[in-house]
Amino acid sequence: MRDDLLRLKDVLVGGGFKVATAESCTGGSLAHLLTSIPGSSEYYVGGVVAYSVEAKIRILGVDPDLIERYTVYSEVVVESMAEGVKDLLKSDIAVATSGEFNGKGYFLYCIIHPKGKEIGKVSVIGDRVTSKEEAVSFLIGRLLDLLKR
Secondary structure, eight states, rough: OOOHHHHHHHHHHHTTTTEEESSTTTHHHHHHHSSTTTTTTTTTTEEOOOOSHHHHHTOOOOOOOHHHHSSSHHHHHHHHHHHHHHHHTTTTTEEEEEESSEEEEEEEEEEEEEEEEEEEEEEEEEEEHHHHHHHHHHHHHHHHHHHHH
16 A cells, blocks of 8 residues: 555656545545655645535535435535535545445545546445445555546
């Protein structure tokens, strides 16, 4: 993982990109990893752990009607979370997560990057800690893949 984080740092710093995160199910684990590399202030702007519905609405600006219509476990809501944190923190790249880690769960993600946007759903198996680790590892890999294109 450390090698991937160092490669990601090189890509982000080399491209002059700033990243922001909006995390629900990952509870700040992605922000923790992104800031575990010395010099992370060169590319990481900040993040919001918007675990509650109220935080998603008040801090990230997610429309309550979207949540009511689609639930917090939807692509449209995770996309809105990413857009909200990107605007809030004025970043080039935004990553948002939402999902359920319950032994045999899943997470939704949205990555907004300079070349576009990717939204997806990934199944995970294991306890909450293992699921969070799988999710953030996947997201670091996706960021690398998307930015290297």
